[in-house]
Every structure is written in structure tokens, then in C-alpha cells.
Amino acid sequence: MAIRDLTVLLSVIMIVAMLIIPLPHWLLSILIIVNMALALMVLLTAMNMKEALEFSIFPSLILLMTLFRLGLNVSTTRSILSEGDAGKVVETFGSFVTGGNILVGMVVFLILVIIQFVVITKGSERVSEVAARFTLDAMPGKQMSIDADLNAGMISEQEAKERREKVSRESDFYGAMDGASKFVKGDAIAGIIITIINLIFGIVIGMVQLGLPIGEAATTYSMLTVGDGLVSQIPALLISTATGIVVTRAASDGNIGKDITSQLFAYPKMLYVTGGTILLLGIFSPIGILLTLPISGLLIVGGYMISRVPETNKEQLQEMEEEIETSEMKSPESVVNLLNVDPIEFEFGYGLIPLADANQGGDLLDRIVMIRRQLAIELGLVIPVVRIRDNIQLQPNEYRLKIKGNEMARGELLLDHYLAMSPGIEDDSIEGIDTVEPSFGLPAKWITEQMKEQAEIFGYTVVDPPSVVSTHITEMIKMNAHDLLGRQETKQLIDHLKESYPILVEEVSPNPLSVGEVQKVLAKLLKENISIRNLPIIFETLADYAKATSDTDILAEYVRQALARQITSQYYQPGESLKVVTLSGKVEKLIADAVQQTEHGSFLSLDPGVSQSILESIASQVEQLSLMEQTPIVLCSPAVRMYVRQLTERYFPQIPILSYNELEANAEVQSVGVVNAE
Template identity: 80%
Template structure:
């Protein structure tokens, strides 16, 4: 057992012993001073905490301190009534502190009791009740918020677990404080009763047992009673104040002293107003100017100093932090931190600052949070946090999106305009600045707000600049999602799956497949816009075929066939039939004959002229379907699907290549074109 645990146990045993065993007066004096010291220590600790959970032991400590104080009251009462002496501390408080005047002593004692019982204790009790009630009522909402952040990828499972534990501890803490505040209230009532007992029975014992006259008995025992009452109420008042501070510390950036200094002096010009008011109070009332002028001068001087202080926070950002950042940049160790690269960066010119500035109504940060949630649901991929920063090297209205340090997209926005996309035929009545819609490359116009309603009537699709840029970000991240899935991100997905499917995960990794091989399979699916959210089915397939082959291309094909229902629903999109472009028998034979097998995997090697003819035929079919406003889908046999994808991904990366095994049997397939080389 540790020494600290032993000290606490011995202290509790001593408190119990105090209730039974009479203590010598010298020991009582030591314990009374110790009681005041502990109360002061608790008060200072409560002032220096930043959140209530940092002092979570306070309810239990409050009970022990209350028991200790009541034990002292019993011991001092026993000493007063038995020997007429409770030690030097009680006598000092009874004679020196109140000047030996019984009336003054009683008045001081009653004031302390009223302050403690009616003001501080009553308020702390009410705050504890309300805090406990609202904390319990808010628990479901906080839990839902944590789950939403976890699903959006904003926090990890470990962070979610810590936050859930913190919410639970807060509820327990405020519930305990609601009960602990009753200890303080009961202690105040007990203090009044003990004083009355000491006073009445002290006089009775002094007259009947010690042969004192009534006047001497009243004087002697009243002095000791008042001293005992005050020496008990001072630490009780400190503990009550600490209780009030603990339950009222709702939000904090630092300890109580730092909060008071930063928030009370946040508007230093108010010191001028206060100083001027005190000065007028002295000049226009009978109050002595000697009192008001120095205080007013001190307030005005303080206002001047704080107004011109460079250390004051401006716009909520301390300049000290900038100095610290400068020092960090100059330090030799900071070079290593410069090697870090953000997975996703969004940079913008100074003209687009209103997009992200919440004070100017910007909601881009909230939109990006929604984008991450949307992609987590659609693709099953946890998108990393998007780093947003301004860049003075860009044009004022320009923005660009980087993925792993490489620019993947850029565009320009006119914040005081709307983007209007034509329904197919332009109308001369719509006047604007010609541009290209950045997400899909469609012709569009930037129009003013007064033309927005007219454009909508004419069938134009009109969107505001924040919607334009958020759609662009969504499409770029969706297109490059496979590049954001590394081994570390794959490990996080596997750990999440392992919580519900531990046996399935153990059957797949680390044997027969490594995390890197699983990552390659998932990345290949994402590259063709196939969601990996259904990880259980993906891992079931990898468990079945991972022992047969470690070729990630083949494993991907097996997984795609297992996801047939998902793929079918993705491309069918509620239609009765699936319109596709098929490959002619000769094209499939050319591709099948061109497959080369090596120890490092298979690849496609066909005559360049034949591949050119195939690509030209696909291009013709794509153009034909585009004119019919249909999405082109190429359908082929399972044996050649991935090789057709290899052939077309450089030229037609967005065209889905499906095999017959990836479609459900009950789906009606309608061929609207054939790829041929005849």
C-alpha cells in the first residue's frame, strides 16, 4: 500500500476516534489550525482548476472534511463543558479576534452563519441541483454528438471513448455534488445547534458543578463558545465558497485568477468610465475627496496602462502566441516539423476570406464537415481533416485544392454573383460573365443577384459561390479518394471492423494478407468509385480467396463480384433497366489473347493499332450516349473486365467498366451500343 493511501486511512480512523476519545487541549489546537489550513487549501485548489473534473474527488473530500469539522466540534464541546478550557486557539478567537466583547463575538458569529448558510450554501445547493439536472438531460445529446463526430471521421475511436467517459464522469460528478452540497447545509445547521448547547449547558455546568456565579459562568463559557463557533465557521465558510466555485466553473480557458483578469479587463476603457464615476462621486457629494480622488486616479491610470499594453489579447488571439510561434520557427528542432504534409489543403486568395470567416457569415467550415460525413456514408472512407489557409500568392478570388501537396483543382469565385448553368440553350436575356463550372466543366455564367430570379424562371440552375466551391471539393476528393487511403488509414478501418467482427479480421490479416495488400484492394475499389463501406462482405471475400491467391487485382475482382447487389443498385439508380455498351466477340478475343502472365502479375499487351481502334470505338459510343443524355457503362465478360479497365482508365477514367458477374440476375440489361473493330 502506498504511503499516500496509508495517510488517508489513518486520517479517517483518527476522525472516528475524535468522536469517542477525549483529546488534550494542545492537540485540539493543532487540529483546529490544520482544519483551517485544509479549508484554505481546498479553496485555492478550486480556484486554480480549469474544469470541475480536475477536482472530481471534491464530493468525497467534502464529506470527510465535514466529518472532521464536526468531530472537532464534538471534541471542543467536550473540553469546554468538562474542563472549561478548549485550548489556546479557541481562547484566542474568543478574546483577541472579537476583542473579548461577547456581544460583538455573537454578532460576528451570527453574520458568519448567515453568510454561510443563507448566501453561499443555499446558492451552491441550487446550482448543484440545476447542474445535475441539466447534465443528465444533456447526456443523450452529447452521446449523439460524439457518435456523429466519430462517424464523420473527425475523431478516432479512442477519442470517442475518452469523450464518452468524460460525459459519464461529468454526470456522476454533478450528481455527487448535488448530494454533497447537503453536507455543507447540514454542517451550518449543526454549528448553530452546537453553539447553543455550549452556551446553555456551559452556564449550567459552571453554576451547578464548578461553583461559579451566573455572571462569571456566562462570561467564561460565552467567550469559549463564541471562540469555538468562529474557529469552526471560518473553515466552513472557506469550504462553502470552494463548493460554490467548483459547481459554477462551467467554461474556462484557465484558472479562476486568469479568467477574472482576462475577462474583467477585456474592455480596459471601462476603467476610465469607472474612475470618472468615482471622481464625480467625490466632487458632487459630501464624501471626502481624499478618499475618492486617489481611487479614481488609480482606476484611470490602470485603464491607460491596460489600453496601451502590448500583451492584451486582440480579437481573441494573444500576441504572445505569435512570439512563441516565431521562436519555434527559429529553433533548430522545428525543421523536422516542416516535413509534415497535410493530406488535403484548401488555399484561397484574400478576396475569399468571407467564405470561411464565421463573423462575416461564412459557412465553408461547416460545409466541409458535412462533406466528410457525406463521403464517409457514400464511400466508406474516413476523409482526413482539410487544412484551410489563405495564400497571398493567389489572385484575390482564386482558390486551389491540394492532395498530398499536389494541386488537384483550382477555380475562381465571384462572391457577389451567382453561378447560372444553362439548361441546354442560352437565353440572350441572361447577361453575365462567361465561365466554366469547375466541378463538371459545364459552360456557365456569373450573374448578379437581381438577375437570379429571371434565370431560374428560364430554367437555369443557379447556385451560390459557397455551394460551387463545396461541390468542387466534394467531386475532387471523391475522384481522388483512393489516393487518401494509406496503410495507416486502412489500419484504422480494420481496427473499427475488429470491434464487431474480430474473428473475420483475424482470418484475413496479418495472414494470409498484409495490411498493405488489403489497402491495395480497397484503393482499387475506390478508384472505380465503388464504396468500401460494406467491409464485412469485403473481408468475407478476402478470407475465402486470400488463401488461394495474393494477387490484389484478382482479389479485387472477387470482391467486386461479392458486391454485385451494391454495384447493381449504384448504377441502376431506380431505373427499370440498365443501358450498357457491350464488347463484340472479336474485341473480347483480342483482349483475352493479349493477356500476358508473369510471376509479378498479369498485364495486357496488344497491338497498338488494335488498342487505338478499340478506344476510338468506345469514344464514339460515349459521344452517342452523351447526346442521348445517358450515362455510358461498358459491360464485358468477367475474364477481361480488369484488362478493359487497364486499357481505358487513362483515356476514360470516369466510365464504369462492369462484368456480367457484378450484376444481379434479375436485372434487365439493354445494350444500346457495341464496341467493335470491324
């Protein structure tokens, strides 16, 4: 245990002991001075901090300081009533500070109590209560602001996490200050009660037990009571003032001394006016010019000196700013920053600014948040922050999506129209601007709001522009999810899995599979629209087969078979048959015989004529399924599945290629076509 931790623990134990064990007068005097020093340190710390969270321990410190003061009050009360003495400090405050006049001492004490209880403590308590309430009410808005900045790319994930933690800590701090201010109020009340007890019972004990005359008893115990009250109320007043400073500082650029001097003297001309007013007060009143002239002169000279500072430093400041700008332009760091490429960028023309501007009703930022959450659930991948910006180089109603600096999609929106997609039968009464639905390439029309209800009656699917663009973004990110999964992202997924399955992760990575090899397996799954959310099953499979082979293609096939239940539920609906296109035995044999094994892995080396024939047959079967409004799926044996995928991925990237081992036994499969090679 550290020495400072041990010191704090011993201090708390000593406070408890003070409530029970009588202390010698010399130790009591030392503790009273320590109490004053601590109160002064707290006040100075509160004045020099920049924000409230820099003194986050303050609410707990108030409780400990209050307990310490009450312990001292108990000890001094015990000494005063039992021995008629409470040490040198109490005696000094009772005689020297009050000038030996009991009435003056009582008045000073009462004034201190009134200032603390009625003015400072009452105000601090109210400000703490209001600050806690408003901080709690503002939390949702601050969280939404952080999410908006994160989605706009203005801050990183780490910065967003730190800002969320700060918001939470601010709420906790002001809530704790609301409660701690009650301790300060209670301490003031306790000081008054203890003083009254000391005074009444001191006189009674002096007369009854010690046999002193009433005048002498009143003088002795009143002096000690006033001294005790002053040595306890002065530190209490400092703590109350510190509490008020902490809870009333809404915004600050530095410590309170810097803020007061910079803001109070921000307008030097006002010092001229103030100095002139004081001078006139001395001239036209009995106060006299001798008293007012030095003060007014000091104010006027001070205003002149302050007003001269900005003028003398203005040129130097401009020169420094120019040097800084020049050095920044020449510095290599400024060039290096230009090399950064955002994972996902969404750019739009100036006509689509209302789409992202919350002040104009735009909710694109909120939609981006929902897209990232949706894809995290569907794909098991944390989608990077989408940087949103306007681009004057685009047409006013145009937008584009870039992934890792490359344009992946482009579209056009009409914000005052709706996109209507035909149910299959066009209706001439539905008038609009012909276009193509950007996500799936379906024919559509931009229609006006007056035409919307009529289009819905005729079976058209009507979508508003924000939904069109959010759907387009979602589909494009799904299609390119494998490009967004790099080694760094893979390492984050592995670390997250390691928190729950440490033994499983240790068996797979970094030996026998490196992070890069795990990334290749996961990317192959994502490329074929297979979710990697079930990482435990994926790693269980890799642990079983990674020692036998390091070929990521083969490992990906084993993982797909282990995810058979997930893949089946992705394409198969219970109660319906899964309509597929199968490969003929001849085609499967041609593909199996064309597989070439090398030291770098296996690949398909098929005759171009045969490849063309197989692709044409697949295209024919897929077209027939599309006419039947069925999702085209190609089913083949496990031995050739990945090679069929290699053959078709360039021409039919969206067609699922499944093997028999990737379907559950209870799934009803119906073959509606066979792929042949002529």
C-alpha cells in the same frame, strides 16, 4: 489497492464511525487539528492553481470535508453534553482565544458565522450558479469554434478531441460546484444550530443532572460551546474562501499570488498617488504624520522600485528575443517543419475572403464539416482536415484545391453572382458571363441576382457561389479518395473495425495480409468509386481468399463480387432497366489472350492497334448513351473486368466497368450497345 486509495476509504469509514461511536478526548483533539490542516491545504491549493480543472475533485472534496466537520461537531457535542469536556483544543479555543470572556467569544463566533454565511458562502453560491449557467450556454459556441479551427487546419484531430473533453469537463465541474456550494451553505446553518443546542442543553444538563448553579453551568458550557463553534467555523471559513476563489477565477496566467502582484502593481504611478494621499491625510487630520509617513514612504519607494524594473530589463529582454529568433531560424527543426505537406489544402484569393469569414456571413467552414461527414458516410473513409488559407498569389476571385501538395482543381467565383446551368436549350434573354461549371464541366453563366428568378422560370439550375465551390471540393475529394487513403489511415480503419470484430481482423491482418496490402485493396475500390464503409464484408472476403493468393488485384475483384448488392444498388434503380454497353465475344477473347502472367502479377499486353480500335468503339457507344441522357456503364465477364479497367482508366476514368457477378440476379439489364474491334 494502492495505499492512498485505502487511506481515503478508511477515512470515509472513520467519518461514519464518528457519528455513532464516542471518541476519546485526545483522538478528538487530533482530528480537530487535522480538520484545520486539511482546510488550510485546500485554501492554498485553490490559490496556487492556474485553472479550475486542475482542482476538478474540489466539489467532491467539499462534500467529504463537510461530512468530516459535521462528524466532529457530533462527537464534540456528545462529549460536551455527556462529560462537560471536549478535549484540549476545544478548551483552548474557548478560553485562550476569547481571553476568558464569554461575551467576547460569542461575538467573535457570531462574526465568523455572519462573514461565512452572509458574505462568502452567499456570494460563492451565486457565482457558482451563474458560472454553471453561462458555461452550459457557451458549450455549443465553443464546440463550433473547435470544429472551425479543426477544419481550418489550426489544430489536429487529437487537439480537437482534447479541447472537446475540456469543454465537457468544464461544464460538469461548474455544474458540480453549483451543487457543492449548497453543502457549504448548509454547513454554516448547521454550525449555528449545533452551537445553540450545545448552549441551551449544556446549561440544562449542568443544572438538572449535575446540580451546578446556573452561573457556573452557563460559564462552563458556554466556554466549551464557543470553543467548539470556533474550531468548526474556522476550517469552514477556509473552505468557503477556497470555494469563492475557485469559482471567481475567470482567467489566469499563474497562481493567484502572481496574478495579484502582477496586476495590482501593473501601474507603479498609482502607488505615488496612493502614497501622497496617505501623507496628506496625516498632515491635514488629527491622525498625525508619524503614523502615515512610514506607510506613504513605503508606497512611494515601492512604486519607484517597480517602475525601475522594466527599464533595466528592457534591453536584456530584447537581446533574449533576438537570440531566440536567430536560434529558431538556424535550428534544424524550423526547416523540418517546412517539409510537412497537408493532405488537403483549399486556397483562395483575397476577393473570396467573405466566403470563409463567419463575421461576413461566410459558411465555408460549416460546409467543409458537412462534406467530411457526407463523404465518411458515402465512402467509408475519414477525410483528413481541410486546411483553408488565403493566397495573394491567386487572382482575387480565384481558388484552387491541392491534395498532398499537388494542384487538383482550380476555379473562379463571382460572389455577387449566381451560376446558372442551362437545361439544354439556351435562352437569349438570360444574360450573363459565360463560364464552365467546375465540377462536371457543363456550360454555364454567371448571372446577377435580378436575373435569377427569370432563369429559374426558364428551367436553369441556379446555384449560389458557396454551393458551387463546396460541390467542386466534394467531387474532387471523391475522385482522389484513393490517394488520401494511406497506410496510417488504413491502420485507423482496421483498429476501429477490431473493436467490434476482433476475430475477423486477427484472421486477416497482419497475417496473411499486411496493412499495406489491405490498403491497396481498399484503394482500388475507392478508385472505382466503390464505398469501403462495409468493412466487415470486405474483411470476410479477404479472410476467405487471402490464403490462396496475395495478389491485391485479384483480391479486389473477389471483394467487388462480395459487394454485389451494394454495387447493384449504386447503379440500378428498381422498376427501371440498367442500360449497359457489353463487350463482344471477340473483344473479350482478344483481351483474355493478351493477359501476361509474371511473378509480380498479371498485366494486359494488347496490340496498340487493337487497343485503339477497342477504345474508339467504347467512345462511340458512350457518346450515344450520353445523347440518350443515360449514365454509361460497360459490362463484361468477371475474367476480363480488371483488364478492361486497366485499358480504359486513362481515357475514361469515370466510366464504371462492371462484371456480371457484380450485379444482383433481380437487376434488369438492357444492352444498348456492343463494343467491337475492327
